Amino acid sequence: MEAPNGLIVYHYPFSPYARRVIWYLQLRGLSYAECMQPHIMPRPDLSALGISYRRIPVMAMGRDVYCDTRLMLRKLEERFPQGALGATGGEQRAIQRLLDRWITDGGVFMRAASSMPPSLPILQDPKFLNDRRDFVGRAWSKEAIEQGRPESIVAMRDAFDLLESTLLADGREWILKTEAPSLGDIEAIWPFDWLVDMDGALPGEVISEKQFPKVFGWIQRFRGRLRRAQAQAQGSGSKAVKVDGEAAAKVICGASFAESGGKIDAAEPLGLALGTEVEVWPIDSGSSHHDKGRLVSLTWDEVVLATRADKWEAEIHVHFPRWGFRVARASASASAKM
Template identity: 80%
Template sequence: MEAPNGIIIFHYPFSPYARRVIRYLQLRGLAYAECMQPHIMPRPDLSALGVAYRRIPVMAIGRDIYCDTRLMLRKLEEQFPQGALGATGGEHKAIQHLLNRWVTDGGVSMRAVGLMPPSLPILQDPKFLKDRQDFLGRPLSKETIEQGRPEAIVALRDAFELLESTLLADGRSWVLQTEGPSLGDIEAIWPFDWILDMAGALPPEIISAKQFPKVFDWIQRFRESVEQAQASGSKAVKLDGEAAGKLICGASFAESGGKIDAADPLGLELGSEVEVWPLDSGSSHHDKGKLVSLTWDEVVLATKAEKWDAEVRLHFPRRGFRVARAASASAKI
């Protein structure tokens, strides 16, 4: 069994972040393999690869393992340029980047997650709530979810209003005025597309097609495009953890390393023992290894998949992550 294009996605079905990457792959027609994961820790398939990072999805291309969907989409654009969906320059590229930061860094995505109805079966599971409390670093219960719901509704209504009254106000089909959905649409749409599948998440008297017809029409067009792409494309190859690990550790590296930006303020050298962790969620899980590359927008470290006695490389974006020498990284954030 092989991984098409060397791509393996570790995820679980209801992750909105995984959905973002899967939708991208489907629209591109890029064949891939997937290794399904538990929705709570532990995840032994990833631990066996030397990955401490606890967020989902995780993507491997060959022996390079990518963490954070912002980095994954960029790497898929770069490594598979034929048929890429991203803008190439000018105003459209700027809008694409701003949509990325507005939705992911600006809080839209987390507000959408905050609209999960407290009655959902998964929110009745104490193990899930305990796991997400560790993930978020703050108390989590059905009560705290209910308490936060009014603010989440206000924030998401504001996001719908922004799209309705600006980018989509002129009646365009796609945010960058392309013939079909582009990376700009994917950057903007994923939390809205995800939350609309959840019955009871949005109060219809506040957020519905009646108040925001252009946004709802846009989401429907996007879904139809995904369905058409799915119908004409190949299905994901299913892998268990053992098969995925063997394929990754037996592959070549997708990228070369060895680059350090001389002016980087951290003053780290190639081969330095470092650790990397996210600053917003999952921050108690630190990945450690030898520094392979450090640029203004990415950090790469080498670690070992002990089970297969193979080196793998973990890639993280700089934005939203902290990099430190291993000896000093235990300090409080």
């Protein structure tokens, strides 16, 4: 088999981060394959590619694999420029980028996640709770969520209010005053939509359509555009192709590389040379899972290392953003295992 457009997305439906990438592909009308993953570790489909990274989603484009949704969206914009959703003007690009930073690094998503009601069925599963404890590196329990929820709801109310009283205050349909949803909308909407869709997450007397009609209207318009895009994909036969891990790995290992490596930016402060054995890991969540391999490329905004899918005797290039990730020379013990 072949992956449509050479794209395979590893994800599970409940992942709010995965929605960002899936929404982007659907709004663009870009066909892709998807390899569904368990919502807790282990994920042998990714381990088979020599990947330790534990966050979802992960996206393959040919024999290159991309980690972190911000990097994925940037690569999709570059690979498929005709009909790209990203802003082109300086002010709009600034708003789009600031929204990305505000939601992810400014704590909005963290507050959204800690607004989950403890009664959710998934929070009754000890395996899920243990998995998330490993993921965040600290205590993660129904009791901790219950204790922190009031503070998080206050923070989310502030986030709803910011959008209601600033960007959406003038009655615009879309964040960047575009005619259709843009990348700016995707950057901003995902944690709000996720919470609105979650039973019991938002107390109606605090956050509802009554208090924030513009934000809720924006969410409904966005959902309507998604439904339309999904219906068009269904009608044209270009809906996502489902593949299992074995098939996905065969496609990836048999493909060409989507990008050439071999670049290190001038004055790179780490002082690493191409071919050095390195390890890369996120510095916020999932930080106990380090990916190790030979350095293929190192620029101001991206690091690429080579891993190996042993079963298929194929080299895979794994890409990470520099923002939010740490790059270091692999330890002697790690190098001995590679």
